[in-house]
Amino acid sequence: MGMTMTQKILAAHAGLSSVSAGQLIEANLDLVLGNDITSPVAIHEIEKMKVDGVFDRDRIALVMDHFVPNKDIKSAQHCKCVREFACRHEISNFFDVGEMGIEHALLPEKGLTVAGDVIIGADSHTCTYGALGAFSTGVGSTDMAAGMATGKAWFKVPAAIKFTLTGKPAAWISGKDIILHIIGTIGVDGALYKSMEFVGDGISYLTMDDRFTIANMAIEAGGKNGIFPVDAAAKQYMKEHSARPYTVYEADADAVYDAEYTIDLGALKPTVAFPHLPENTKTIDEVGEIPIDQVVIGSCTNGRIEDLRTAASILKGRRVAKGVRTIVIPATQQIYLQAMEEGLLRTFIEAGAVVSTPTCGPCLGGYMGILAEHERCVSTTNRNFVGRMGHVESEIYLASPAVAAASAVTGKLSGPADVVLE
Numbered sequence: 001m002g003m004t005m006t007q008k009i010l011a012a013h014a015g016l017s018s019v020s021a022g023q024l025i026e027a028n029l030d031l032v033l034g035n036d037i038t039s040p041v042a043i044h045e046i047e048k049m050k051v052d053g054v055f056d057r058d059r060i061a062l063v064m065d066h067f068v069p070n071k072d073i074k075s076a077q078h079c080k081c082v083r084e085f086a087c088r089h090e091i092s093n094f095f096d097v098g099e100m101g102i103e104h105a106l107l108p109e110k111g112l113t114v115a116g117d118v119i120i121g122a123d124s125h126t127c128t129y130g131a132l133g134a135f136s137t138g139v140g141s142t143d144m145a146a147g148m149a150t151g152k153a154w155f156k157v158p159a160a161i162k163f164t165l166t167g168k169p170a171a172w173i174s175g176k177d178i179i180l181h182i183i184g185t186i187g188v189d190g191a192l193y194k195s196m197e198f199v200g201d202g203i204s205y206l207t208m209d210d211r212f213t214i215a216n217m218a219i220e221a222g223g224k225n226g227i228f229p230v231d232a233a234a235k236q237y238m239k240e241h242s243a244r245p246y247t248v249y250e251a252d253a254d255a256v257y258d259a260e261y262t263i264d265l266g267a268l269k270p271t272v273a274f275p276h277l278p279e280n281t282k283t284i285d286e287v288g289e290i291p292i293d294q295v296v297i298g299s300c301t302n303g304r305i306e307d308l309r310t311a312a313s314i315l316k317g318r319r320v321a322k323g324v325r326t327i328v329i330p331a332t333q334q335i336y337l338q339a340m341e342e343g344l345l346r347t348f349i350e351a352g353a354v355v356s357t358p359t360c361g362p363c364l365g366g367y368m369g370i371l372a373e374h375e376r377c378v379s380t381t382n383r384n385f386v387g388r389m390g391h392v393e394s395e396i397y398l399a400s401p402a403v404a405a406a407s408a409v410t411g412k413l414s415g416p417a418d419v420v421l422e
Contacts, residue, residue, distance in 0.1 A: 002252025004160040005227055006195040009135040009249050013118045021159035021256070029059070030134075031112060032147040033121030035103055035360075036064045040081045041141035042122060046149050054089050055151035061093040061112055062086050063103035066360040068096070071367040101332025101358045104128040104216060104300035109332055111242025115230045116249055120147050125300050125382065127218045130227035131211035132234050133248065137225045158224040160195040161186075162257040165202030167266035172416045174310070175210030176302055176380065176400035179217040180271040182263065184281030192222035194258060197251065199229060202265045208237045209306040216301050217382050220278040270415045272378075273398035276386045284403065284415035294377040295320070295408040296389075297401050298329025298356070299363045302380035305335050307401040312344040314405035314416055315351040321411030326353035327369045333358060353408070365389045371396075378407040 003011065003018060011019040013027035034042055039062055046054075054060055062082055067075035079096070086094035093112060095101065104125050107113050115133035119126060122144035129136035139153065147153050163182065183190070196218045203211075211228050218226030228234065230248040238246055269283040297303075297311050308330060320326045328348045330336035336358060339345050345355050362369030363381040371377055371390030376397065379389070384396035399407070402416040409419045 001256060002254035004195060004255045004257070005133070005197055005229070005249050005251045006135050006160060006225060007157055009116055009118060010155060010157055019157045021157055023157045024154065025157060026152050026154050027118050029120060029147050029151050029153055030117040031059050031061060031119040032144060033061045033063070033103060033107065033119065033123065033126060034144050035066055035123055036068055036075065036079050036082055037066045038122030038141045038144065040078045042145040042148065043081060043085045045142050045145035049145070049149055051149045054148045057090050058092045059151070060091050060148055061107055062091055063095045063106060064097065064100050065102050065358065066364065067366050068100060068359060069357065099333060101334070102300045102303055102360055105304055105331035105335070108132060108212070109241060109334060111244060114238050114242050114244050114246035115234065116247030120144065120153050124219045125216050127223065127225045128212055128216040128300065130215040130218065130225050131208060132238065133228060133230035135225055135227065138219060156193070158193055158195045159258045160197050160255070161191050162260045163196060163198050164200040164260065164262045165198060165265055166200050166262060167202050167264050168205045169265040169268060172270055172402045173265065173268050174400045174402065175206060175213035177268055177271045178210070178263065178265065179214045180273050180278065180281050180398065181268055183217065183221045183278045184271065184273070185261065186221055188220060188277055188279045189222040191218065193224050196221065196223040196226040198226065202263070203228065203231065205265065207306060208233055209304045212304065213301055217278070220382055270400060270403050272403060272413065273384055275384055275395040275397070278382070278384060278398060287413045290376065290397070290413035292324060292378050292407055292412060293375040294325045294327070294369060294371065295404050296327050296329070296362050296369055296377060296379040296381060297404050298327070298331065299360065299381040300331065301382045302401050303329055303331030303335065305338050307380065308335070308339050308344050309342070311401040311405040312347040314402060314409065314420055315353065316347045318351055318409050318419065320352040320408040324408055324411050325369070326351070326408040327356060327362065328353050329356045329359060329361070329368070331358055362389055378404050378413060380404050
């Protein structure tokens, strides 16, 4: 029986010739990730183990990104805990104020994630790195602690679902529209503990930023991971960002999939997830009249340079609607600098938006954009659960940067065609 791409990576890291869905394995890890919320718990756990240091100071990444710069005393204490641990163990990849970024944009940018890796992170959106052909998945803080101590983790080998992407997307269709369409089709538990494996000629039309967005939200369909083939675009990205060697794995022709879906990218329309689940999707022509109070453009899902360019192309020469708070958050310092050099920040500010230092802030209701009772936000983030960004009676509409920017201009949920002449 053949293996999927994910199964081949796991077999190699477990030292096995083959694995099958449901099998329990212990795999060697290439990278262990934590942030300012999840790392303190892991640090307290590793201290209980009384181990002599960490397995490899170069293969642990600690990124201060959720409440950084610190929003209150508790978040400051959390970061202090991680800073002291990183110093004590001489962690090479520790990213704090001034050099940090949102972890899932920062690590690929720094070249810490490459094809063929096995990566765990104490953050559910660790699945992002599947865009580069890595197996990456979120774990709990206790598993993170064990990973930091031993360099190993236990996995149940996931079954897989194949998504064949065909055709060329129309103007304004991005990775966010594609993954929202998929989640709307299969549901938030449609890929529960399964590997979401993307194939097809349509991938050639997707930028790396598109692929990072799609892999990032695999967890929103319940997926264990999302993963893309390692094509010329992925190889070029790794060449530009990393000096690490990588390994390309390909699914066998007779690999077994629990289900298969074909997505015609050319038929997709801008898509929005209505409250209060990512599966509650509508295309932009179905949304009706939804006035809004806030727009957030950023996050580990859509805070990359292409996202900012798209938003700026819509906002340039226009003003955000009166009463709409528009918050733009570049995902890393490098993206922030690039956006500044390209004049994007000027465009945002002249349009009436504000630009923040890199942070996860508003995505999880942390800071930099908390919602009050009955307020509505169009956000490029990844979750719109009840109370996710603030008050339990607020509403979040998940959308692409193009839809978010257009909505900021009109003051209501809108598509880019509503403000930009084709």
